[in-house]
Amino acid sequence: MTETIAPAILLNPIDDVAVARRAVKAGEATGIGDLNAAQPIPRGHKVALRAIPAGREVRKFGQVIGVATVDIGAGQHVHLHNLAVVASEHQHQYSVDIEETGMLPPDERRTFMGFDRGAGGVGTRNFIGIITTVNCSATVSKYIAEHFNRTGSLEGFGNVDGVVALTHGSGCAINTKSEGYTLLTRTLQGYARHPNFGGILMIGLGCETNQIAPILEHYKLEESDRLRTMTIQHLGGTRKTIEAASAMIREMLPAVNAATRTPQPLSGIKLALECGGSDGYSGISANPALGHASDLLVRHGGTSVLAETPEIYGAEHLLTRRAIRPAVAEKLMDRIDWWRRYTERNDAELNNNPSHGNKLGGLTTILEKSLGAVAKGGSMPLKAVYEYAEIVDEPGFVFMDTPGYDPVAVTGQVAGGCNVICFTTGRGSVSGFKPAPCIKIATNSEMYHHMQEDMDINCGDIVTGEDTIEAAGERIFESIIATASGKKTLSEEYDYGDNEFVPWHVGAVT
Template sequence: MASLDSPAILLNPIDDVAAARRKIRPGEFTGIDDIIACEIIPRGHKVALRAIPAGGEVRKFGQVIGRATQDILPGQHVHLQNLAVVESQHEHRFSVDIEAKGMIPPEDCRTFMGYDRGAGGVGTRNFIGILTTVNCSATVSKYIADHFNRSGGLDGFDNVDGVVALTHGGGCAISMKTEGYLYLTRVIQGYARHPNFGGILMIGLGCETNQIAPILEHYKLEESNRFRTMTIQQLGGTRKTIEAASEMIREMLPSVNAVKRTRQPLSGLKVALECGGSDGYSGITANPALGHASDLIVRNGGTSCLAETPEIYGAEHLLTRRATTPEVAEKLLGRIDWWRDYTARNGAELNNNPSHGNKAGGLTTILEKSLGAVAKGGSMPLRAVYEYAEIIRERGFVFMDTPGYDPVAVTGQIAGGCNVVCFTTGRGSVSGYKPAPCIKIATNTDMYDHMQEDMDLNAGTIATGDESIEQVGARIFERIIAVASGEKSLSESYDYGDNEFVPWQVGAVT
């Protein structure tokens, strides 16, 4: 492997390409073997380390990331013009890497300060949530939240983090027989149960397809002083609904405010792992560092949840090896089959996921991106695979089937019970996901410097040779515990999270 300050980084000794630490100019030595760049290699992009004939496999991370579409010479830029994805044809071996290494004895495990909700889990925040069945109750719900957040309605209730209205564009003109309806109701019930809420109001219009009553019945939710429901049509319109709802929240506030943080084992933590706006550094800095933090969470008795199925596509064989049972592995492969069908019937492709920004950052193929994405999941055994927005009941490292699209993915993870979000980004995503805090981890120092007010942590130090993956991983782990205990993340300081609730819409809107 090249030294920590060479122009290019070799990630694995068998690799055919190296990643440029900075822009490399034609004629410049890459720092690896005797390879001289023969054209510009942009920062984060790949340089060929040997001649690769057209059709030949190209390796990065020690794995095949695609095939050459034309002859490639040593020192050439390897990207869209000469590299393309190959269909996944890896040998699937189930449950061969399932040793839970480094588990910490319970008495030595770390703790955090959380809100004990009994059987409902442990909260890292204490919000009042307004859930909406349909877009038609969005505006009323926003007004109710505004009434408390902006007009002094929370004065004297310092222990309440705010009232958040989670609105969306769906809820009617959908078939109740479809996955779309299933996913929407699962998301709503998951949020209704989330331990970061001290109280919940569920508001419908009244005549929508997505009725309140079937949600309560199917998911066994019961109304109480802290869980109320209503419809605008029953109450007689906008003003009357706002008044009735505000009165209900006023009634909830004293008891919601009375809950105090107490010392809790890390088994109360469920960490959502997410990446957005990835670049060529994601897979070599922030994602492996987050993977290390994920391992620390799991070793301390907590749960971490990888997601974004299209982003792990092509690297699923690394996860099925880690599945604790063949059933867990089969469930993962079953979801990947579902995705093949879902994308095919919608005229999309599973292998076109690298976005405009990803490509500009140097990622060429979905396989390359997938290997980098899976790195967020660390090395612990995979204990369960969940469908979108299913409640996460297993402890340890788990996977949830979601799209890669950030707001949809995180909405599913939070519905599953995640109470902290860790979000790596190379291009610089800005977002938050109430009621869970979100920690942003920059993959490179240039972006970190440029967008420092939005980036909680910089993993770019791994690329500059200033820190190891383990050091950055340990910093992420400590920040997770601090934020879970009440320290505000940067996106919380901007009060992000009122607009990023996006339940996965699957199927037709009629």
């Protein structure tokens, strides 16, 4: 960082706080007017720009992030000890900030090299998936996948990215008329249809509540050369199932291996927008840069999917203004209301977020976190709102209702058809999400260099003024195209991502 760069960043002229670019010592000039730090300000944390009386709202990003719980002096550290969340109460306006989309003419839109699955969409990878209907078939499924991935059984099939076992902890002791059952089966069928799979094998135990036949019937899935099913009890046990499943996969391999990449329009990309392990820089660097990349993708005909409903709470009014129709905004608000009821009946609150690591990184309230998280969605009109794991069929910028817990959120997005993931992180999240490649984007340079084996892109230079949101966004956009065309992410280089399939569990286990 050069000496000409101010130690603190003022994000909006009406803000009550600025953010420390680096650790600021007590008595040191902040670079914001003639304000000196009254006490040490950790990097990524907030410093008060003026005296803030107890009970007064505090603004960052030009928006309210909480209320002062005590009198705060100019130059003091603003964090958990003196700032608390307030209820998110906004006059929600619908469909008033719809900008010109700037869609490019078809002949000017970019392409990528993908696997054309016909009506099933376009794949960015070519895996074989093993889907478990119940936890009781998880061990068998993992064993089969390990056999193919670790013993050389895929030699000669270089166009196959691997065999993925999609295991989970549910599938029985669940009411088939419940919300939880709907979410689980919707997720499983979404993966069964996913274009990043060239072949699918669904394995059950046999006696579980979550039977294979009703899933196929309800979601109009048919067994074929691409989709096979079996149960352990019908086949006579674990060994016989492993043998039968292995034989089926060996039969699939030649056809899956024969798939080839061909030029495809960017309308074939559905991008999951995710943030995890956020810090005080997330809403300043990586998230708005990803938002710029999202806008570019949409202008080229692609789809980007924002999620994590608890992490837009307090910033949802920014999305309702961009809704393409009032009905879209109303559906978003319906999901916010559902979350209020859901947290209340579970003796929780939406401000259960931020996490421990978020707070260490400088985030104080869910309102502050949400304002930064929404930046991943860029500026394009909000075209649709989907419930968890619903198939995303509307091109453009859309929203999916998911929890804020990253593995559950991304599982829903991938079930909806997302075939590439961009994951911003300030603390250093390291998840992979087979079968979808995951691009990790660092919010700050210190963490990027410390965890360079896990981070694909660094946006930390935005914080120091050596990079711009637009330039970083263009790099992310180019990385999305390259990754969709087959370039491996670091998670893929190290073969991570086998354990992040986590369907959302809602309701009682009986």
